[in-house]
Amino acid sequence: MTSHQQAVDALRDLLGDRLSTGPSILDLHGRDAAYSTPRAPDAVAFPDSTEEVSEIVRICARHGCPVVPFGIGSSLEGHVIPVQGGISLDMSRMNRVLKVNERDLDAVVQPGVTRTQLNRELRATGLMFTVDPGADATLGGMASTRASGTNAVRYGTMRENVLALTVVLPDGRIIRTGSRARKSSAGYDLTHLFVGAEGTLGIITELTVRLFGVPERIHAATCAFEDVESAVDTVILAIQSGLPMARIELLDDFQMKGMNLLSPELDLPEKPHLFLEFHGTEAGVGEQVETFRDIAEAHGVSDFRTATRTEDRNRLWEARHNAYFAAKALMPGCSAVLTDCCVPISALAECIARAKSEIASSGLIAPIVGHVGDGNFHLSILIDPENPDDFARAKDLATRINAAALDLGGTVTGEHGVGTGKMRYMRAEHGEGWDLMAQIKRAIDPANIMNPGKIVEA
Amino acid sequence: MTSHQQAVDALRDLLGDRLSTGPSILDLHGRDAAYSTPRAPDAVAFPDSTEEVSEIVRICARHGCPVVPFGIGSSLEGHVIPVQGGISLDMSRMNRVLKVNERDLDAVVQPGVTRTQLNRELRATGLMFTVDPGADATLGGMASTRASGTNAVRYGTMRENVLALTVVLPDGRIIRTGSRARKSSAGYDLTHLFVGAEGTLGIITELTVRLFGVPERIHAATCAFEDVESAVDTVILAIQSGLPMARIELLDDFQMKGMNLLSPELDLPEKPHLFLEFHGTEAGVGEQVETFRDIAEAHGVSDFRTATRTEDRNRLWEARHNAYFAAKALMPGCSAVLTDCCVPISALAECIARAKSEIASSGLIAPIVGHVGDGNFHLSILIDPENPDDFARAKDLATRINAAALDLGGTVTGEHGVGTGKMRYMRAEHGEGWDLMAQIKRAIDPANIMNPGKIVEA
Numbered sequence: 051m052t053s054h055q056q057a058v059d060a061l062r063d064l065l066g067d068r069l070s071t072g073p074s075i076l077d078l079h080g081r082d083a084a085y086s087t088p089r090a091p092d093a094v095a096f097p098d099s100t101e102e103v104s105e106i107v108r109i110c111a112r113h114g115c116p117v118v119p120f121g122i123g124s125s126l127e128g129h130v131i132p133v134q135g136g137i138s139l140d141m142s143r144m145n146r147v148l149k150v151n152e153r154d155l156d157a158v159v160q161p162g163v164t165r166t167q168l169n170r171e172l173r174a175t176g177l178m179f180t181v182d183p184g185a186d187a188t189l190g191g192m193a194s195t196r197a198s199g200t201n202a203v204r205y206g207t208m209r210e211n212v213l214a215l216t217v218v219l220p221d222g223r224i225i226r227t228g229s230r231a232r233k234s235s236a237g238y239d240l241t242h243l244f245v246g247a248e249g250t251l252g253i254i255t256e257l258t259v260r261l262f263g264v265p266e267r268i269h270a271a272t273c274a275f276e277d278v279e280s281a282v283d284t285v286i287l288a289i290q291s292g293l294p295m296a297r298i299e300l301l302d303d304f305q306m307k308g309m310n311l312l313s314p315e316l317d318l319p320e321k322p323h324l325f326l327e328f329h330g331t332e333a334g335v336g337e338q339v340e341t342f343r344d345i346a347e348a349h350g351v352s353d354f355r356t357a358t359r360t361e362d363r364n365r366l367w368e369a370r371h372n373a374y375f376a377a378k379a380l381m382p383g384c385s386a387v388l389t390d391c392c393v394p395i396s397a398l399a400e401c402i403a404r405a406k407s408e409i410a411s412s413g414l415i416a417p418i419v420g421h422v423g424d425g426n427f428h429l430s431i432l433i434d435p436e437n438p439d440d441f442a443r444a445k446d447l448a449t450r451i452n453a454a455a456l457d458l459g460g461t462v463t464g465e466h467g468v469g470t471g472k473m474r475y476m477r478a479e480h481g482e483g484w485d486l487m488a489q490i491k492r493a494i495d496p497a498n499i500m501n502p503g504k505i506v507e508a
Numbered sequence: 509m510t511s512h513q514q515a516v517d518a519l520r521d522l523l524g525d526r527l528s529t530g531p532s533i534l535d536l537h538g539r540d541a542a543y544s545t546p547r548a549p550d551a552v553a554f555p556d557s558t559e560e561v562s563e564i565v566r567i568c569a570r571h572g573c574p575v576v577p578f579g580i581g582s583s584l585e586g587h588v589i590p591v592q593g594g595i596s597l598d599m600s601r602m603n604r605v606l607k608v609n610e611r612d613l614d615a616v617v618q619p620g621v622t623r624t625q626l627n628r629e630l631r632a633t634g635l636m637f638t639v640d641p642g643a644d645a646t647l648g649g650m651a652s653t654r655a656s657g658t659n660a661v662r663y664g665t666m667r668e669n670v671l672a673l674t675v676v677l678p679d680g681r682i683i684r685t686g687s688r689a690r691k692s693s694a695g696y697d698l699t700h701l702f703v704g705a706e707g708t709l710g711i712i713t714e715l716t717v718r719l720f721g722v723p724e725r726i727h728a729a730t731c732a733f734e735d736v737e738s739a740v741d742t743v744i745l746a747i748q749s750g751l752p753m754a755r756i757e758l759l760d761d762f763q764m765k766g767m768n769l770l771s772p773e774l775d776l777p778e779k780p781h782l783f784l785e786f787h788g789t790e791a792g793v794g795e796q797v798e799t800f801r802d803i804a805e806a807h808g809v810s811d812f813r814t815a816t817r818t819e820d821r822n823r824l825w826e827a828r829h830n831a832y833f834a835a836k837a838l839m840p841g842c843s844a845v846l847t848d849c850c851v852p853i854s855a856l857a858e859c860i861a862r863a864k865s866e867i868a869s870s871g872l873i874a875p876i877v878g879h880v881g882d883g884n885f886h887l888s889i890l891i892d893p894e895n896p897d898d899f900a901r902a903k904d905l906a907t908r909i910n911a912a913a914l915d916l917g918g919t920v921t922g923e924h925g926v927g928t929g930k931m932r933y934m935r936a937e938h939g940e941g942w943d944l945m946a947q948i949k950r951a952i953d954p955a956n957i958m959n960p961g962k963i964v965e966a
Contacts (some may be wrong), residue, residue, distance in 0.1 A: 394612040461687050
């Protein structure tokens with residue numbers, strides 16, 4: 051009997067029905083939302099509490115069996131795939147909003163709560179949780195990949211929005227990091243160590259996240275430009291002017307074409323677009339829109355459309371969140387390889403220009419969308435899944451774009467994370483800092499059971 | 509010859525005149541700005557570059573000799589005191605602003621640059637660096653203690669304002685953490701690990717910090733309340749209303765009395781005060797002031813004075829930054845023991861009420877000031893330095909107030925750091941998380957030469 055099998059047997063005694071080895075469950079927990087190679091776990095555990103996660107981890111530690119946390123499997127770099135087998139720890143049953151502290155603008159949640167679930171439960175409070183990756187991901191998964199989305203330019207990413215955590219360490223100890231106080235100088239910043247650690251240092255079992263008041267006034271808009279450069283220059287100037295944009299998203303002409311296929315009711319011209327949102331008081335939003343429009347007009351904007359009604363805004367942002375599917379609509383039956391680089395905003399125009407030139411040389415179709423206020427943009431490189439040559443060309447294109455981002459002082463991942471997919475860039479991005487990450491990993495997880503094979507070579 | 513002496517000799521060969529063992533230099537580098545027990549280093553090194561710091565650290569590592577970084581010595585919890593002797597690493601010669609990236613709103617600086625120096629050098633750009641502890645501290649020191657100040661409620665602490673670091677590790681390796689991109693998901697957040705580590709994990713030799721545009725309009729104000737509770741309730745409601753306050757500072761009646769002794773030209777009534785600042789556009793600031801005044805009036809505000817001219821605002825904030833000296837003016841010849849707790853804002857009124865009741869029972873004089881928008885406040889507990897009984901009573905009072913902060917879900921240090929002074933609270937605040945901090949320390953600095961005896965017991 052293998053050590054993994056011994057762990058599975060011990061876990062069955064602990065969890066009963068909440069340990070599954072059914073083939074379809076195993077299959078589901080062996081894939082992610084992108085083009086990563088599947089590998090099924092030995093079993094899937096569905097814990098109910100922090101204490102139970104601690105028990106599970108202790109059992110796995112005893113048998114040297116890997117533990118891989120799983121939210122809803124929407125990540126894109128192989129994070130949830132148990133590349134060395136072991137236990138997939140499905141957090142879906144730990145999905146309660148435990149407390150909303152309205153006076154402190156924070157909420158305490160279990161890791162299986164999704165972002166739309168939290169906002170639904172907040173509806174009566176006048177508060178909102180702002181981090182919004184494309185998928186309706188779980189907050190545990192979002193914290194683990196340091197996710198962001200369209201609101202990060204104003205409200206921050208998971209890095210800024212996680213105040214405190216409960217974490218089960220690789221030996222089963224349970225710790226609390228941070229507190230509900232807004233700041234602290236009390237020692238090493240353990241919260242930020244676990245945010246973005248992708249489950250390689252421990253399992254997040256509770257999160258305290260920041261909330262914001264729903265603004266008095268929300269004004270969305272779309273505007274078209276003759277070329278991507280004009281749109282990007284508009285963004286750069288708006289950010290540098292200190293305009294407190296809530297959202298400022300780029301979609302290139304290919305992306306708009308896909309969007310019109312998937313969401314024809316929007317009926318927007320097939321030119322590069324910015325999708326915008328302004329938050330503030332009545333007067334404040336009016337000022338912001340006016341200032342933005344001045345900047346955009348200096349860059350040849352056309353077709354400036356506004357959306358102030360909630361349903362119109364929702365339709366717009368739903369379409370934006372479905373950008374990945376819109377891109378895939380351009381080539382029925384295709385797969386997509388996604389890139390995720392982020393550069394200093396002064397280098398954004400140059401980086402996108404290099405990306406467009408690389409796309410042209412590659413002969414591939416690769417729509418661009420981006421959280422451009424942060425300097426972050428994605429290509430959806432469309433490939434025929436039956437054609438291995440397509441995949442090789444897509445990987446080559448992605449490599450060139452990531453090299454450009456590093457050359458321009460940026461990072462190969464703004465919000466998707468490392469997983470297995472981005473490990474090959476870590477040395478180039480971090481140099482000996484990557485060795486320090488491995489030192490930390492080995493100190494906290496010497497037996498390398500926590501999501502092994504991700505971020506570092508331990 | 510001791511191993512420290514061997515290190516000193518080797519360093520003299522490397523640094524020549526830039527290694528000092530002069531008694532007054534040693535004395536200066538063996539104290540901090542507060543009531544910590546002095547201990548002189550064996551020598552003080554004045555490095556010129558990252559590479560030289562690396563050489564120094566390699567020499568010290570070879571001889572097992574402690575290395576304690578020193579900015580301007582304005583910290584308050586014994587951070588800079590070489591409690592096990594060794595080398596004080598004075599960063600004052602590494603004091604150049606290396607680059608201001610106006611388009612990206614960031615600057616690259618050496619660690620010996622002070623906050624007012626950076627702002628002086630930014631004057632022509634229309635940009636500002638916002639973190640402002642009481643002293644004109646160095647940015648390296650501020651990053652190491654995760655410092656904040658009066659602007660943190662709007663612009664964040666050093667946690668939010670450091671984008672990237674160059675760090676010399678305990679074995680002399682030089683790493684870069686983070687990048688100038690505004691966000692990244694590329695592995696463990698090493699930047700946040702070194703921010704607040706107080707030099708116990710490595711030496712910061714370069715920082716990239718965020719800048720903000722100087723707002724179009726700045727409006728300062730002071731307002732008086734009948735009691736601290738009314739002032740605090742005003743703050744809580746203002747923050748909860750989402751008012752983007754730039755500064756919101758509490759000073760109690762004792763503190764105002766001291767301020768009138770030190771800065772009589774302000775001539776403010778000796779009642780609890782809020783000192784405020786509003787940043788924004790002309791219209792935006794007008795709206796903010798009006799909304800704030802409505803809230804304050806509902807809490808019985810009196811004597812609402814505004815200051816819009818730069819010189820009036822500067823006078824006000826200079827007086828606020830001198831709060832420590834104003835407090836000491838109440839009792840000539842006294843020393844002060846400072847507290848620094850921070851609680852969730854909903855608990856702020858309760859925490860201050862408990863503090864005032866503890867002060868009353870103690871029989872000591874202890875003015876209160878606070879960055880109350882963050883839930884952070886300080887007592888300056890005044891003691892006769894010749895009277896050991898006074899010191900014991902002050903420590904006891906501080907202990908009670910910190911216990912109250914922890915009981916209310918807060919932290920024992922909002923911005924001063926741990927050093928040696930706050931180590932005795934770490935177990936209560938972090939539980940087994942403190943052990944994890946020690947694990948990390950031992951992994952990165954196994955010989956325990958980096959500022960030993962601070963934050964953790966390694």
